[in-house]
Amino acid sequence: MKLQYVALALAMAGLFGFHASGALAVYPAPPGLAASPEYRVTVTQGGRTCTSFVYCSSAKWRTNKVKDTAWTTFAFDGRVTVRVTKLQGVFKSCKILPSSRGIQPRIEGTSAVFELDRPAKLSVEFDDSAASHPLLVFADPPETLVPRQDDPQVVWFAPGVHDLPGGVLRLQAGQTVYLAGGAFVWGRISGSGAKGARILGRGVLSGEKLPHVAADGKQPEHFVMLGGGSDDVLVDGPTLVDSPHYNLTIAGQHAVVRNVKMISWWFSTDGVGVDTHGLVEDCFFKVNDDALKLYHNDTTVRRCVIWQMENGAPFQLSWNMPGHNSGFHVSDCDVIRVEHAWRNDNEAVFCAIHGGSGTMSDYLFEDIRIENARWRLFSLVIKPNEFAQGVREPGCISNVVFRHITADGPFTLPNRLRGFNANSRVDNIRFEQVVVGGQPLTDARSGFDVDTNTVGGLTLATGTPPAASGSR
Secondary structure (H helix, E strand, O other), X not given: OOHHHXXXXXXXXXXXXXXXXXXXXXXXXXXXXXXXXXXXXXXXXXXXXXXXXXXXXXXXXXXXXXXXXXXXXXXXOOOEEEEEEEOOOOOOOEEEXXXXXXXXXXXXXXXXXXXXXXXXXXXXXXXXXXXXXXXXXEEEOOOOOOOOOOOOOEEEEOOEEEEEXXXXXXXXXXXXXXXXXXXXXXXXXXXEOOOOOEEEEOOEEEOOOOOOOOOOXXXXXXXXXXXXXOOOOEEEOOEEEOOOOOOEEXXXXXXXXEOOEEEOOOOOOOOEEOOOOOEEEOOEEEEOOOOEEOOOOOEEEEOXXXXXXXXXXXXXXXXXXXXXXXXXXXXXXXXXXXXXXXXXXXXXXXXXXXXXXXXXXXXXXXXXXXXXXXXXXXXXXXXXXXXXXXXXXXXXXXXXXXXXXXEOOOOOOOEXXXXXXXXXXXXXXXXXXXXXXXXXXXXXXXXXXXXXXXXXXXXXXXXXXXXXXXXX
16 A cells, blocks of 8 residues: 555544545544644645644653643645644744745734745744744644554554553563553553564653652653563654653664654753664654663664753763674754753763763764854763762763754754773864764864873864754
């Protein structure tokens, strides 16, 4: 079956309850769930206009910068026109991030209108709405991985609101969890040895009912946590919202995390951590701790969009890892906002706080575009810390390349490179065609804090980055 007919065929089969027009799929509003009071969204294709339900999640912690975040999700192929209507107050301007997409909305009365010809994860911002009530638009590709509802290995959530018994679904090896578009599921997913498991669909998994602090006063379990031996796991499509802790972690080789959207507010709500040979692609992060954990061998990240909240780093190279880990490739990503404002060690766009005994090496970051970030760009530090107890001497960080990195800046704090001693070093760090505020980064004496006793092989290469690809 051709891709453009998938959504229509599924709707005709009565499997979802969503509205489809050609290659456009919008999903039903979950009964009893309040829509955002700030926005209404419609999507038009082929002369037919459909309403896309707008969800809303409220801030959870006193240091959160915004009051709430609205979002809407739909799927399409071909070309669509999106109309975002602002329901509260008046506005003078509207912009759409990432800027690399080059989307210029038209203002029509109380609405902003724009066209899309491919999938996108966008922030639609009216005047200063990003500081109070931002709207995120998740325009997904059509689904291609829809399991059979009568398959005994499938746990199927149809459109509507669902409460997991005991607040948790225990995922077994070979099982598939399917959240249909319009499904809103309260609870978390957990499993160990879940080899070949899949979490699919365009529905929502919400952790709002889960405690942020466990009964024993410690941090709760992760939101979606697949433990040791969970090889060959696929997570594709859902939105994870209001996680009480780490959003998604998979302990198993060859995990794929694709087209997952995350919105969370509490501290320690990291984004994604995958194990050896893991792939993370086409995801969106609005999280309040490290968005991407780059810890295990042969991790690939591409085409992601990140809104980093006040805590953590968009790209975290290490928090105290043991062993030897190498072979990391991060490419074609947009960091659209960074809300850092504190002098914590983990407050940088590219960050490492390595107090573990391991050696971390061979990182390549290329074609990364950063906007609305003002605190610190690079910080690679080796130092003992409270989370690395029992480590007598930290390991090393080496062979890191930053290529074709652009940031609007300016940054408040200097870039920082610091080892711990003669054995625990930061070595062979190359900045190649890095541009901040339109100026190439060419001089380590300007804008850098470098401990020359524990850092070696620092290289800055000039040049002009290529034009943004705007692939998201």
